Amino acid sequence: MILSLPLAIFVALALGLWLLLVLFPPCKKPTLNEFVLNLALALAIGIGVTSLFLALWMLAFPQQARFYPWGEGILTTILWAAFYYQYRQKILNAFPSREAWRFSIWKPEANAGFLGVSLMAVLGIALVIVLVTFVLLAISFPLGRWDAYMIWNLHARFIFRGGELWHSYMIPELGWSNPNYPLLLPFAVARCWFYVGSETLLAPIALAGIFFLALLGTLVAFLKIVRNTTTGYLGGLFLLGTPFLVNNASWQNADMPLALFFLLAMVAFFLSTAREERGQCWLILAGFLGTLAISTKNEGWLFFLVLFGTAAAFFIYTLGIKRMVKKMGFFLLGALPLLPLAFLFSVFLTPADQIFANGVSATTLLTQLTDSSRWSLTLASFTHNMFFFSSGIDKKTLLCGGVLPLLVYAVLSYRRFGTTNDNNGKDNAAARLAGFIFFAVVILMTAGYFFIYLITPYDLKWHLTTSNHRIFLQIYPILVAAVMLCFPFVQQHEKKPTHTYPASKKGGKRKKS
Amino acid sequence: MSFCNKTAAVLTAAVCLLGTILALEESLSSFRKNQQEGGNPVVKWEKHISQLAKFLPDAIDIGYLSELNYLEARDREFKFIEVDSIGRYYILQYALAPRRVFYSTAYPQVISIFSKSTPVSRQEKRIEEEGLHLVVDIGQGVALYKRQ
Numbered sequence: 001m002i003l004s005l006p007l008a009i010f011v012a013l014a015l016g017l018w019l020l021l022v023l024f025p026p027c028k029k030p031t032l033n034e035f036v037l038n039l040a041l042a043l044a045i046g047i048g049v050t051s052l053f054l055a056l057w058m059l060a061f062p063q064q065a066r067f068y069p070w071g072e073g074i075l076t077t078i079l080w081a082a083f084y085y086q087y088r089q090k091i092l093n094a095f096p097s098r099e100a101w102r103f104s105i106w107k108p109e110a111n112a113g114f115l116g117v118s119l120m121a122v123l124g125i126a127l128v129i130v131l132v133t134f135v136l137l138a139i140s141f142p143l144g145r146w147d148a149y150m151i152w153n154l155h156a157r158f159i160f161r162g163g164e165l166w167h168s169y170m171i172p173e174l175g176w177s178n179p180n181y182p183l184l185l186p187f188a189v190a191r192c193w194f195y196v197g198s199e200t201l202l203a204p205i206a207l208a209g210i211f212f213l214a215l216l217g218t219l220v221a222f223l224k225i226v227r228n229t230t231t232g233y234l235g236g237l238f239l240l241g242t243p244f245l246v247n248n249a250s251w252q253n254a255d256m257p258l259a260l261f262f263l264l265a266m267v268a269f270f271l272s273t274a275r276e277e278r279g280q281c282w283l284i285l286a287g288f289l290g291t292l293a294i295s296t297k298n299e300g301w302l303f304f305l306v307l308f309g310t311a312a313a314f315f316i317y318t319l320g321i322k323r324m325v326k327k328m329g330f331f332l333l334g335a336l337p338l339l340p341l342a343f344l345f346s347v348f349l350t351p352a353d354q355i356f357a358n359g360v361s362a363t364t365l366l367t368q369l370t371d372s373s374r375w376s377l378t379l380a381s382f383t384h385n386m387f388f389f390s391s392g393i394d395k396k397t398l399l400c401g402g403v404l405p406l407l408v409y410a411v412l413s414y415r416r417f418g419t420t421n422d423n424n425g426k427d428n429a430a431a432r433l434a435g436f437i438f439f440a441v442v443i444l445m446t447a448g449y450f451f452i453y454l455i456t457p458y459d460l461k462w463h464l465t466t467s468n469h470r471i472f473l474q475i476y477p478i479l480v481a482a483v484m485l486c487f488p489f490v491q492q493h494e495k496k497p498t499h500t501y502p503a504s505k506k507g508g509k510r511k512k513s
Numbered sequence: 514m515s516f517c518n519k520t521a522a523v524l525t526a527a528v529c530l531l532g533t534i535l536a537l538e539e540s541l542s543s544f545r546k547n548q549q550e551g552g553n554p555v556v557k558w559e560k561h562i563s564q565l566a567k568f569l570p571d572a573i574d575i576g577y578l579s580e581l582n583y584l585e586a587r588d589r590e591f592k593f594i595e596v597d598s599i600g601r602y603y604i605l606q607y608a609l610a611p612r613r614v615f616y617s618t619a620y621p622q623v624i625s626i627f628s629k630s631t632p633v634s635r636q637e638k639r640i641e642e643e644g645l646h647l648v649v650d651i652g653q654g655v656a657l658y659k660r661q
Binding site: 140142146177234240409412 | 515517518519520521522523524525526528529530531532533534535536537539540541543544546547553555556559571572587590591592593603604606607610611613615
């Protein structure tokens, strides 16, 4: 039991890493930041892919569910053995050098200055505090909160205990448990239980912790790669300093993995535009991560459409319609393995979503959309939650987290708005553009959520009170990234930017300073 | 590096660190409360009602009876009135999965969970009205019945 749970996580990581290495065979050793980003990607992809494998296994061999870990283990071993035989050197290249570890951990960056080093220390302290908080909450609420045992872990129990009747809960009579909700998280939890052989409470807790740490690692590493060390640390602090986010991480519900897939898909999309090398692979990955979001929660559909629309608009603007079609083809290629499955699951296997269960007639829609009281109630809730989404926890934490600290930071850093100069020799026109794209996605997602609330068949006040703060949580990391990309912290020793990013063929050679 | 930029960074660090400390304080108070109560109440309750599992086959649909019917309970839930009956029902379903528990008495086997505040006479009357026959009483107001 002690080793089975880490083994389950390790196998998921190994499969995720394998997929990443196939898509992006490394030619040089990564920096620590690139390694952290790859690790978060590998974990997220690995957990997603293994959940999908278990779903297929349960459809094919529901009576032999306990043998699933053997099947998965054999598959992983074969894949890695073949890969090792073919690309031994590339595997060794996937890990940072010893110097990179030493340099990156103990000496953030030559030009980060005293403040950069101090922020790193504060981030370290904050991380320790947050980990202690997480452990205390996990001990106090080992079953998670309402949504965990009403929805996610309940569905996982049906999968683990149900045998061939594992999907018997997918009936309208159990609508309170949202039987139409996607199954990535329940399958991830049940998969760990199959490895362990019992329903250990540690499995959902460990997964919740992994999703949270991967989210933090992704944001910090991404900002450090694209902007600079100090900006990365500040981004991380915004996440750690949001009590609601830390609490939610321990609740064992799907908002945290969803936030992770949202952020990773955005990062992959950005890297596809900023890196000429294997840009199409990043696009494939963005499409795949978008469908992992769909497989996590129904909000993923909205995100997928928003990301698709934003990406298409971006490519039309920068490359023209013809090349946009080609680029979006790669995005859809990434979505291909999961999108049809997710669609079939939503339409044929499960009862209709509660919001659309009875169909939405044009008259009802029009009545709800023109009802000014619904607009004002929704607007008031959005405004409140945008600024104080931590207030659900405790009045004392009202000012921590949410848009307010970000707004204060942005106002104080207004001079740096859209700067293309980070002083560390990176191309920041792309980073600025990324900031705008991230903002666009946040705005479109918020508008989409707003519309859903306007047409919800539930009691509007109840629906807003029970979910509005959580939907902000899902897009909060993208918002933090957007603010940090548009208002970066400019490090101490001013230098002119030395090259453009992506390196243009005309004058993009990096000068050594 | 401008003064404003530096101030923004320092202020961010201070506010965020404060946020983590407040979250820690909150989690500590939850932890202490749990210690005083001898463990998480949901875990204890789930463990208690899981005892019913040994009296029930794996693939079965079970009914649920409480002081409120489903519509009343859901209505109160939507109005944010504390509803024990529906909370207990959710945990009952969680504890007994993969059996399906329905908030209705139209099943051959019915589990009743009444809150302590419901008078015994009222509980007995409801059970009699439904024509239920006791199979096992596991205490704390939880019992399994068979339809007669």
